[in-house]
Amino acid sequence: MESASARDADADAAEPEAAAESPAAEAVSASDPDAASKPAGRDSGEASDEGTEPGPKDSPKDSPKGPAEEPKAPKPLVDQPTGVFRAPRPPAVDQPTTMLKLGSTKPTDKPTDKPTDKPEPPAERTSKFVALKPLDEPSPARPKATPPPAPGVTAALPQVGPERTTQQPLPPKPPLDLLAELTNTPPPRQTPVRTIVRRVKIWTPLVVLLAVIFAVVQAVRPLPAAGLTLTADATYTFEGGTLDLPWPGQGQSAIEVEGVGSLGTDGKQTAAPIASVAKIMTAYVILQDHPLKGDEGGEKITVDQQAEDESKSVDESTAPMTKGQQFTERQMLQLLMIPSGNNAARLLARWDSDDKTFVAKMNDAAKKLGMTNSTYTDPSGLEKTTVSTATDQLKLAKEVMQNPVFASIVGMASAKIPGLDGTIYNNNDLLVNQVGVIGLKTGSSTPAGGNLVWAATKTVNGKTQTIYGAVLGQNAGTGKVWDSLKLALTNSQELIDKVQQSLTSATVVKKGDVVGYVDDQLGGQTPVVATKNMTAVGWPGLKTKLAIGTAGGDTVPHSGKAGTVVGELTVGDGSSHAVKIPVALQSDLAEPGFGAKLTRVG
Numbered sequence: 257m258e259s260a261s262a263r264d265a266d267a268d269a270a271e272p273e274a275a276a277e278s279p280a281a282e283a284v285s286a287s288d289p290d291a292a293s294k295p296a297g298r299d300s301g302e303a304s305d306e307g308t309e310p311g312p313k314d315s316p317k318d319s320p321k322g323p324a325e326e327p328k329a330p331k332p333l334v335d336q337p338t339g340v341f342r343a344p345r346p347p348a349v350d351q352p353t354t355m356l357k358l359g360s361t362k363p364t365d366k367p368t369d370k371p372t373d374k375p376e377p378p379a380e381r382t383s384k385f386v387a388l389k390p391l392d393e394p395s396p397a398r399p400k401a402t403p404p405p406a407p408g409v410t411a412a413l414p415q416v417g418p419e420r421t422t423q424q425p426l427p428p429k430p431p432l433d434l435l436a437e438l439t440n441t442p443p444p445r446q447t448p449v450r451t452i453v454r455r456v457k458i459w460t461p462l463v464v465l466l467a468v469i470f471a472v473v474q475a476v477r478p479l480p481a482a483g484l485t486l487t488a489d490a491t492y493t494f495e496g497g498t499l500d501l502p503w504p505g506q507g508q509s510a511i512e513v514e515g516v517g518s519l520g521t522d523g524k525q526t527a528a529p530i531a532s533v534a535k536i537m538t539a540y541v542i543l544q545d546h547p548l549k550g551d552e553g554g555e556k557i558t559v560d561q562q563a564e565d566e567s568k569s570v571d572e573s574t575a576p577m578t579k580g581q582q583f584t585e586r587q588m589l590q591l592l593m594i595p596s597g598n599n600a601a602r603l604l605a606r607w608d609s610d611d612k613t614f615v616a617k618m619n620d621a622a623k624k625l626g627m628t629n630s631t632y633t634d635p636s637g638l639e640k641t642t643v644s645t646a647t648d649q650l651k652l653a654k655e656v657m658q659n660p661v662f663a664s665i666v667g668m669a670s671a672k673i674p675g676l677d678g679t680i681y682n683n684n685d686l687l688v689n690q691v692g693v694i695g696l697k698t699g700s701s702t703p704a705g706g707n708l709v710w711a712a713t714k715t716v717n718g719k720t721q722t723i724y725g726a727v728l729g730q731n732a733g734t735g736k737v738w739d740s741l742k743l744a745l746t747n748s749q750e751l752i753d754k755v756q757q758s759l760t761s762a763t764v765v766k767k768g769d770v771v772g773y774v775d776d777q778l779g780g781q782t783p784v785v786a787t788k789n790m791t792a793v794g795w796p797g798l799k800t801k802l803a804i805g806t807a808g809g810d811t812v813p814h815s816g817k818a819g820t821v822v823g824e825l826t827v828g829d830g831s832s833h834a835v836k837i838p839v840a841l842q843s844d845l846a847e848p849g850f851g852a853k854l855t856r857v858g
Contacts, residue, residue, distance in 0.1 A: 474854045479847065480777035482812040484784065484823045484839075486804040488771040492764045492827065496796025499758050504747040507705065507729025510646040511751060514654060514722040515833025516793055517800060519755060527629045527643040528729055531699035532573065532596045533707050534637025536649070537618045539589055539665075540656045542604055544621070546585055548661045554585030557607050566599035572638055574599045576676055586661065587673050593665050593697060595680045598636035605635040625651050640703035646726035649709050653696055653724050657711055666695035666711075683741070686710060690749050692756060694722075698741060706730040706740030712752045716793045717761040722833075725751055758795040764802065764827050765790040765837070771825050772804045774812055774845055778852040783842040784822060790837045792827040802827050804839065816845045 429437070444450060501519060503509055508523035548554050559581040567577045575597025583591065588607075591600040605614035611634070618632040630644035657663050669687040672679050686693040692712045699707040707728045714721050727748045732739035765771060765786045773781040784804075794800055803826045806812060812822050821838045822845075828834030 471854055474856065475850060477853070477856075479814055479853075480856075480858065482774055482776045482814055484772055484804045484806065484812055485775050485781075486772045486802065487783075488765065488769070488802060488825075490803075491799045491801055492762070492792065494760065494762055494794040494796055494798045494800070496760070498797035499754075499795045501754055502747075502750045504727060504730060506731065507727065508646045509725070509727045509747075509751070510650050511723065511725040511755060512650055512654075513755070513759070513793070513795075514724065515828050515831050515835070516721070517798065517829045519795065521647060523646075523729075525629065525645045525647050527631065527645060529640045529701065529704035530637055530642060530644045530649070530707055530728060531701040531704035532598075532637045533644070533649060533697055533699035533704075533709055533728070534632060534635070534642045535592055535596060535601055535699075536652055536656060536697050536709065537621065537632060538601050538604065538635045539592060539662055540652065540659075541614065541617050541621055542585070542589065542608060543656075543659055543662060545608055545617075548586060550660075552661075553587065556582045556584055557588050557603065558582050559603065560606070562606075563599045563603040566602065567597075569599075572598045572636075575680070577603075581675055583673070583675070586665075589662075589665055590668070590671050590673060591680070594668060594671055594682045596683060596698065598638055601636040611635070622648070622652070625655055627651055637699060637704075638701070640701070644728075646728050649726040649728070650724050653709055653711060653726070657695070657722070657724075663695065666697060684708065684710070685745055686749055686752070690752055693752065698744070700737045700741040700744075702737060704729070706732070706737070706742065706744035708741075708744045708748045710748050710752065712756065714756045714759050716759050717791055719793070721759060721793055723752065723755050723759075725755075727751070755795070759793060760795065761791050761793050763789055764792045764800075765825065770842065771802075771839055772823075774822060774841065776814065776848050776852075777858075778848040778856050780846075780848055780852065782845045784839040785842045786825060787821065787838045787840050790825060790827060790835060792835050800827055801829070803830060807836075807838075813845065814847050816841055818843050820845070 428434075499519065501511070501522075503522035506523070508521070508525055508528070510521040510525070511519040513519065546554060559577045559579055561579050563577045564579040566572075567574045573596045575591040575595050577591075577597075577599060588600055588604055591597045592604065602611065605611050608614055609617070614635055615632055618635065622630045622632065627644065627648040630648045631642065633639050633641040657666075667687065668682060669684075670679050670681045683698040684693075684695070686708075687695075690712070692714060693710060694713060695711045696709045699709075705728075707726075707730070709726045710724070712723045712725075714723065725748060727744050730740055730744040730747060732743045734740075767786055767788045769786050770783045771786050773783045775781055792800055804823060805826070806823045810823075813820070816822065819840050821840045823839050824836045825839050826834050826836045
């Protein structure tokens with residue numbers, strides 16, 4: 257049984273012959289399908305291919321003869337397409353058909369109608385064109401017969417127009433492969449060394465670019481803030497051994513020299529009743545809410561009935577008052593602090609707001625000052641629930657004594673107030689008996705005992721030093737409040753005498769001494785020196801602290817000439833009353849170089 261490809265090849269070989277038939281024969285073939293199996297002659301009188309011997313013009317290639325050549329029986333045309341199923345095509349274009357047919361084709365021994373000047377390519381074959389036209393129209397020119405291809409060779413069709421393909425474009429080849437194709441040189445064999453070299457060539461420019469960007473950024477970045485570092489000893493110890501103070505041995509006490517430091521404490525610092533010492537906070541809150549300046553008297557306050565009634569009490573300390581009287585704010589503060597009038601304290605609280613609100617203000621102020629062990633429940637201190645400690649009272653004393661109006665009032669041993677008969681006297685006898693005492697306030701009650709918060713001064717090396725002390729909870733053992741208060745005054749006087757005698761001065765740093773350096777934070781250090789002698793105040797055995805820094809929030813410069821002041825050296829507790837001297841550059845200060853900027857990390 258013949259294969260489909262063989263049959264197709266036979267059919268294609270028969271198509272050139274069928275193309276030469278007359279129009280009548282074509283019509284009969286189209287109308288009679290069986291006519292394909294009958295032998296048909298040509299209109300020109302040519303005999304059938306099957307029974308005709310090759311003519312003299314036939315080439316040996318067209319009519320191969322073997323030793324036992326016999327004429328072959330005609331083969332029926334298989335799968336000949338009829339004109340009905342053929343779509344009209346342009347007559348001038350041959351449609352290739354053999355592209356889809358594979359396998360070998362048999363050569364035909366039929367001569368061509370016309371000899372051609374030059375033979376067609378052996379691989380080229382054309383298909384028959386059947387036009388759907390009326391029979392009376394002249395038939396188109398017969399295509400030239402093309403010799404069939406040799407057995408086993410697939411015929412190739414001529415390409416008409418550009419070849420269309422759905423193949424995707426190939427990705428670009430690597431540069432080395434493309435260069436190899438252009439130079440006809442195969443790419444070098446990949447080795448670990450070549451791989452490393454190639455990576456170095458690729459990454460080196462990128463690394464260099466990043467390095468340049470990094471260097472530029474480092475160069476233009478803002479410089480870090482320069483600082484001052486102390487190289488001198490952080491502490492200075494005064495000579496003379498250890499100061500032995502005559503502490504009372506009962507209650508609780510504390511002493512401090514302003515701007516220098518604490519001389520220590522005595523007794524357990526626990527909250528205890530303070531009696532009229534509470535009036536220091538009362539005056540502080542009034543002056544905060546209603547400040548006075550210089551000799552100002554302030555607003556006038558009218559005495560009410562309650563203040564008059566309380567002034568007649570014999571169970572507490574009061575100031576003489578009559579309903580309807582008017583006193584200025586300054587005069588009311590004098591009645592509060594000098595004779596320690598409880599009724600004056602309550603009247604001031606009512607004038608400011610009311611008792612409850614005013615007490616809340618007292619506690620808020622204590623909190624702001626860091627008086628963590630203090631609680632106020634009344635403005636006079638008569639209630640035993642108003643408690644504090646000696647160290648807390650020193651915090652309040654240092655703050656309130658900065659107010660000149662308050663300091664002038666508590667330093668008065670007595671005063672005359674218009675509208676009052678006679679003179680009012682201060683219960684603090686030390687204002688008269690002890691040299692240098694400038695205040696502050698006494699307080700005494702059965703629960704509190706005798707109390708005194710005091711302030712005294714001592715001039716050392718031409719500078720006045722202020723000493724603050726508090727002696728609380730003194731008990732004379734006699735059952736009399738006045739005796740306990742006198743004991744508190746006596747013990748305080750002994751402490752004041754000892755401290756005043758012990759205060760001394762010493763040269764901590766000499767002019768020109770290197771005390772530190774300017775640190776530019778990038779490795780550069782420029783020494784700084786003291787611009788003058790530093791003399792500190794202290795007492796035997798005192799270890800005072802030294803610190804270096806800028807003044808008033810200034811910043812350390814990045815450059816400067818030798819001798820430029822860049823900060824200050826402080827000795828003492830660091831407060832505004834500590835001893836301070838300027839420090840200056842020992843040599844020129846230059847900005848950090850490019851190398852330092854480049855290698856900085858932070």
